[in-house]
Amino acid sequence: MTSATPVSDAYPYLRAASTGIRHHTRARAPRAERPASPADRVHLDVLHAHLTSLHQLLDQLADTTRPPHPAAGRHLATAHTRLWQATTAVHDAFHLLPMADAAPTETECHPERLPEGPPVLTICQRHLAAGHVVRRKTTPADLNAPAPGHTTTCAQ
Template sequence: MPHSTHADPGSHHPYLRAATAGVRHHTSSLTLAPLPAERPQIDAVHAHFAALHLLLDRLHADTHLPWPSAGQQLAAARTRLWQAATAVHDAYHLLPRPAEPGGVGEDCRPERLPEGPPFLTICQRHLAASHTARRTTSPSDLASPLRTHHSSCTR
């Protein structure tokens, strides 16, 4: 059997293909009825970004020693993804909270849910992911604008 330089993407990360298909499906369903973003949608996008950030961190850790240039690009992608997750987290808090039938917002009744108010779950996820971002990225890199990408790709 000939040796292939391209591994099956599902062999190391079996759920990545399914997750990508799910994101594509939801993206295409959004175009059917253009509506403003709501907190549950933004929360789901943030969950994807946080998971992708951790995946890129792992890929960088496994790649940067054997292929430093590729590792550097993965580190840059991880940083930019963290910046995107932070912007999505901020957008979540700028969206209006859904009102209950009696006019009371979701954060006024934390005793109704055992895990606390729903608006805190995105913050808990963001805080957990921030530990990885702070461990692996300097503050100046986190604040820097996107640099241009230099690649050997030709189109």
């Protein structure tokens, strides 16, 4: 069964985001002339923003899919939970990385004056906002449960 909307036209913003991720993955891949560099806070912050947006999309898809197709909706809800676990791991990794070495001087920017707060806090604000939604829809037992095995047969 195929969709009436061509895949190329269905979700242009999601396609663009996926293309961006592929681009950054290739850009960070080690090459002969450049060894792989470890993750830094900037990359993890951007990745966290993408994961929380994807988390919101999965939440919407699960809510709209569940009434007409309960089994598919449950799988999307499970993916929603697993994505939240990945988002939490990225948030935790962000805080384990060292902060930038250079302290701002008078001529540099002052992140404490930004309306959304210092950049180090934006990931926490985003995580707390997403966590509020997760706690309303997911039980702590579900969040801590191991991932179940794949239970459906893939059609070819």
